[in-house]
Each structure stands twice: as structure tokens, then as C-alpha cells.
Amino acid sequence: MAEILERSGYRVRVRVEVPAEKVEESYQALLKDLAKRVRIPGFRPGKAPLKVVEARLGREELLADLKERLVEETYPQAVRELGLTPVAARVVEEELREGEGFRYVAEVENYPEVKLPDWRAFALEVPSPQVTEEMVEKALEELRFRYAELVPVDREAQEGDHVFVRTEEGAEFPIDLSKALPHVKEALLGKRAGDVVMVPVLNEQGEKVREVRTEVLEVKTLELPELDEEFAKTLEAESLEDLKAKVRESLERQAEAAYQEARERAFLEKLAEGMEADIPPSMLEAEERHLLEHLAEDLYRQGIALEAYLKALEERGELEKFKEDLRQEALKRVRRSLAKERLAEELKPELTEEEWQAYLQAVARSYGVAVQELKRQFGERGLARLRAAYLQDKAVRQALAELA
Numbered sequence: 001m002a003e004i005l006e007r008s009g010y011r012v013r014v015r016v017e018v019p020a021e022k023v024e025e026s027y028q029a030l031l032k033d034l035a036k037r038v039r040i041p042g043f044r045p046g047k048a049p050l051k052v053v054e055a056r057l058g059r060e061e062l063l064a065d066l067k068e069r070l071v072e073e074t075y076p077q078a079v080r081e082l083g084l085t086p087v088a089a090r091v092v093e094e095e096l097r098e099g100e101g102f103r104y105v106a107e108v109e110n111y112p113e114v115k116l117p118d119w120r121a122f123a124l125e126v127p128s129p130q131v132t133e134e135m136v137e138k139a140l141e142e143l144r145f146r147y148a149e150l151v152p153v154d155r156e157a158q159e160g161d162h163v164f165v166r167t168e169e170g171a172e173f174p175i176d177l178s179k180a181l182p183h184v185k186e187a188l189l190g191k192r193a194g195d196v197v198m199v200p201v202l203n204e205q206g207e208k209v210r211e212v213r214t215e216v217l218e219v220k221t222l223e224l225p226e227l228d229e230e231f232a233k234t235l236e237a238e239s240l241e242d243l244k245a246k247v248r249e250s251l252e253r254q255a256e257a258a259y260q261e262a263r264e265r266a267f268l269e270k271l272a273e274g275m276e277a278d279i280p281p282s283m284l285e286a287e288e289r290h291l292l293e294h295l296a297e298d299l300y301r302q303g304i305a306l307e308a309y310l311k312a313l314e315e316r317g318e319l320e321k322f323k324e325d326l327r328q329e330a331l332k333r334v335r336r337s338l339a340k341e342r343l344a345e346e347l348k349p350e351l352t353e354e355e356w357q358a359y360l361q362a363v364a365r366s367y368g369v370a371v372q373e374l375k376r377q378f379g380e381r382g383l384a385r386l387r388a389a390y391l392q393d394k395a396v397r398q399a400l401a402e403l404a
Helices: 020-037 050-057 059-081 133-146 182-188 229-234 240-274 281-301 306-315 319-347 353-367 371-403
Strands: 002-008 011-018 086-096 102-110 149-152 162-167 172-176 196-202 208-223
Touching: 002 059, 011 059, 020 059, 059 086, 059 102, 086 281, 102 281, 133 240, 182 196, 229 240, 240 319, 240 371, 281 306, 281 319, 306 319, 319 371, 353 371
Parallel strands: none
Antiparallel strands: 002 011, 011 102, 086 102, 149 208, 162 172, 162 208, 196 208
């Protein structure tokens, strides 16, 4: 039998009573399990009488194990009967007496109840997208740079040139002067093919530690195609005007996509800020750990250990601010997640099998695997989470459509 003793926000005190018959049944099952594993002199494994096993292990230790087993066996069913969705729990009281049932009290952190604000009254201050002539001209210029060619020039190296060099070790490579380090650029500007220069090598403090003898093999410059009819046709446009129209259409699609993303962000921010929810600390702690794991992965790719990073923050007196920022970011993410979840429950967006399979195909392509392999990697629980996330995103789009 299970009952709720006290409820306040996410905090719920639950009492569970296990009948004496169940206690005895679980105790005998525990003894049999242990008898198979415990070696007792004079008996083959698993053949010792249960009374001997009991005497060998000690009644007190066995009862401690029994209480743990009984909680594991009865707690899940108890919270289901009470309609709870725990995110964390701990046993705070327990009582087990000879020949009687087992009683325990658990303090449960229940999944929070969420009340959304009147989101249909939201006014989203997101500026409408505008594509100007200057933006079109800039995009056309970027296209010219994308299709530019490097051509040799018989002159001194200038800003923006590519200088091909050979070092004293025999290594040959190009140097883009527009991206080169200042001391490298200074050494090569004004030089031409055949010149030999000494390029300084600096340490982390910016001090010169040595020089590398470097020969200039060739100087090349970017030659941009003319913005004319011929260039337009190389890009499969019928004319220059047609190319400009296609560029504008592409920019308008990008601007519209960015606009919708900005509206979604603004909507979710207002939704999360305005919702009412008593969030259990364990949810925030779990999200903080999740953020730290992601940070650790990013740092690892840079060759930095998380412990070393946190130590450096501590030495600079920035660790407490880092922890506070982490807590605030975790809180924002949890609130956004709860808000999206509740919105999906409210709107109940539909998802056809065709739509779901098309989405799985898209996700599989992004992972570079077949759909069947994606399903195998995700498993049933992973696919369920993926489906829930898709429905939540769809609910946001549905809500925004109602606002439009």
C-alpha cells in the first residue's frame, strides 16, 4: 500500500507499506541468491542450507540488504499507483520488525507541474527581413571571389597576394598575406620571386627566438572574373539580370529562415520566462552536469583537461562567477525544455508516419548512416526522445502560426 503524506510543489512525502508475506518471500529469495554465490566450507557452491547461509552472513547485514531490495521492488509500483513522475528520491524513514511488514517513507522530487502564460497574447518584437541592393551587390562580389583564380604576377608581393615559399628545410607551401601573422606578412611584403628573406619565429610572449631562411618561389594574385553575361552563364543563369534575381531570391530565403529562427527564439524566451513551475534541484544539477560534460568535450579537443581549466579559473578568481553562470544557463535550458514540453501537451501536434519517416531520413543523412542503422544506434528510448523533440519543435511552429 502506498499513500502521499505531504505535498508541497515538487516535494512529495510518500509512505509505502509492504505486507509481511511479501517481506518473507523477498527474504527467502535473497537467501537463495546469496547461497549461489557465497562459498561455505564443507558445502558445494549453492548447496548449503539457507539457515547455514544466514548464520554465515549475519542477520543484521541480511536485513540491511533485504530493506534495500524491498525498496527497489516496491518503489516503482508505488509511485505509479500515486501518479507521480519522480526525478529523484531518497528514503528518510524505514521500519522492519520480525514477523511484521516493512514500512518506509521516501521524499520524492516529482516532475514539475508547468503552467504556461497566455502565449497567444505575445507580441514578438522581431524585425521583418529586408534584402537591400547593397546586400545583393555584396553577395555578387562574394561570388566573384569564390570563382576567382590565382595567377602568377611578375612584381613585388602586395597586400592580399599569395606568396609561395621554400624554407631552408626544403618545405614548400603558400602563404596568404591577408591571413598571415603580422611578422610573417612584414617579412614578405615587397618581395618577389627569387628573393631570399629571413622570417622571424616568435615564442608565446611574442619574442623572436630565431629566423628561418625562406626563398620566395612565386607571387600570385587573385584574379576575379568580370561580373558580366559570361560569368552569369557559368553559374547556370540565363543572363546577368537573371543571376541577380537568383541571388536576391537566395538572400530572401536565408533572411526568411533567419527571421523564423529569431521568432522561435523570442517566443521560447517569453514562454520560458512567463511560465510557472517549481523546478526540483536535481533537474538543475543534472543539466549542470550535462553542460560540464559538453564543456569537457570541447576542451579535450583543444588538448585541455576540464580540471586544469577550472583550476585556472580559480587562480584568476573567476571560478565562482563561472559556477553562477553555469547555474543560470542550466536554469534557462531547463525552463525552455519544460515550456516546449508543456506546449506540445497543450497543442498536441499531429505527426503522420510519412512525416516521421521523412524526418528520420533527414536525421540519418546528417549522421551519414542508413535509417536502419540510425534506429539501431538510437534504440527505442532514443527514438522516443527524438520523436518527442520533433513534436515539441512542431508545437512551437504551430504556436507561431497562430500568432502570425
